[in-house]
Structure formats: C-alpha cells, structure tokens
Amino acid sequence: ETGVTQTPRHLVMGMTNKKSLKCEQHLGHNAMYWYKQSAKKPLELMFVYNFKEQTENNSVPSRFSPECPNSSHLFLHLHTLQPEDSALYLCASSQLNQPQHFGDGTRLSIL
Amino acid sequence: GENVEQHPSTLSVQEGDSAVIKCTYSDSASNYFPWYKQELGKRPQLIIDIRSNVGEKKDQRIAVTLNKTAKHFSLHITETQPEDSAVYFCAASMAGGGADGLTFGKGTHLIIQP
Numbered sequence: 082e083t084g085v086t087q088t089p090r091h092l093v094m095g096m097t098n099k100k101s102l103k104c105e106q107h108l109g110h111n112a113m114y115w116y117k118q119s120a121k122k123p124l125e126l127m128f129v130y131n132f133k134e135q136t137e138n139n140s141v142p143s144r145f146s147p148e149c150p151n152s153s154h155l156f157l158h159l160h161t162l163q164p165e166d167s168a169l170y171l172c173a174s175s176q177l178n179q180p181q182h183f184g185d186g187t188r189l190s191i192l
Numbered sequence: 193g194e195n196v197e198q199h200p201s202t203l204s205v206q207e208g209d210s211a212v213i214k215c216t217y218s219d220s221a222s223n224y225f226p227w228y229k230q231e232l233g234k235r236p237q238l239i240i241d242i243r244s245n246v247g248e249k250k251d252q253r254i255a256v257t258l259n260k261t262a263k264h265f266s267l268h269i270t271e272t273q274p275e276d277s278a279v280y281f282c283a284a285s286m287a288g289g290g291a292d293g294l295t296f297g298k299g300t301h302l303i304i305q306p
C-alpha cells in the first residue's frame with residue numbers, strides 16, 4: 082500500500098542543520114498528522130491539520146515547524162534539533178471520522 | 193488530556209493458542225478505539241477498531257471488546273499464527289478518530305512460539 086508516502090526514509094543531521102520531512106497522501110483525505118515514535122515510548126501526537134488548517138499542536142518545541150500547503154501534502158521543518166529528537170517520525174492521514182492511515186516513517190538521527 | 197495504559201508489554205504464546213492484550217483509558221469523552229499492528233521496520237497498520245456505541249466487534253480471528261463503564265478495552269486474537277508476531281498498539285480518541293489525534297498505549301510485543 083502506498084497511500085501515504087514519506088521522504089526521506091532515513092535522515093542523519095547535525096544539531097545545527099536545517100532539513101525538512103515530506104509526507105504525501107493519495108487517498109483524498111482531509112486530515113493529516115505528524116507523530117513521533119521513540120524507543121520504549123508510545124507514539125506521540127505532534128500536530129494535526131484539517132483542511133490545511135492546524136487544529137492541534139501537542140506542546141511541540143518550536144524547533145519543529147509544520148507546514149500544510151494543501152490537503153495532500155504535509156511537511157515538518159527541522160532546525161537546531163537535539164539528540165533526544167532522534168526517532169521515527171510518522172505521518173498519517175484520514176477522512177473525517179474515519180481511521181488513520183500511516184506512512185512508513187522517516188528514521189531521524191541527530192548527531 | 194487522555195492517558196492510555198496497555199498491558200502486558202511482552203506476551204509470548206504458543207502457536208494456535210489465544211492472545212489477549214488489555215488497555216485502559218482515562219477520558220470518558222473518548223469514543224473511538226483502534227488497534228494497530230506494527231511489524232519490525234514497517235508502518236503501523238489498522239487491524240480493527242471499535243466505537244463507543246458497541247461493546248464488541250469481530251473480524252475473523254480478531255475481536256475487540258469495550259467496557260465504557262470501566263474505561264477498558266481488549267484485543268483478542270484466536271488460533272495465533274507465526275505471522276501474528278508483531279508489536280500491537282491500542283489507541284483512543286474523541287471525534288471518531290477523524291481530524292483528532294490518537295493517544296496511544298506503549299505497545300505489546302506479541303511473540304508466537306512455534
């Protein structure tokens with residue numbers, strides 16, 4: 082299933098770098114989400130977008146900056162990250178009141 | 193906010209036996225409870241979900257039960273097979289899961305022993 086596509090699959094960056102994660106969904110959904118998955122912790126919701134508008138920011142540090150130019154694309158801009166930000170970043174999408182479908186994630190490593 | 197507790201963290205069962213994973217949630221306003229299966233290096237995939245207007249839902253070897261009073265829901269897998277080995281996550285949300293983030297449990301690593 083390639084309904085939700087995330088790029089890149091792997092990313093290694095230094096703490097002073099700036100990079101972006103991309104998510105694209107081909108399912109015609111209206112809502113998109115970013116989650117963080119760290120070892121031995123539950124998936125943590127970061128941001129929710131509904132019809133391109135941000136509806137939830139789960140107390141995420143400002144070094145993570147989301148962007149949703151349209152209902153099919155979602156970005157996560159990264160800058161000045163910390164080692165504890167190393168994790169798998171998962172994007173998901175859904176139609177209103179329907180289940181969320183996840184992408185394969187971007188494995189991020191901060192040096 | 194919502195808090196979801198999941199037990200056990202690891203579950204080992206013999207092939208052919210049943211497996212049960214339990215979750216509790218804290219927010220009585222939650223009304224949607226999905227279960228996801230995540231194999232190593234792969235995306236979480238929805239395997240079954242239940243809404244608060246029903247108490248049980250079944251799909252072949254998989255079933256989910258919900259007790260709203262106790263704020264408790266469980267995943268039941270019968271006749272387990274090697275391909276059932278994976279990490280299973282429960283989650284809860286309001287607004288039926290659409291345009292509303294999910295709160296996840298910590299996951300259960302299910303191991304099917306041949």
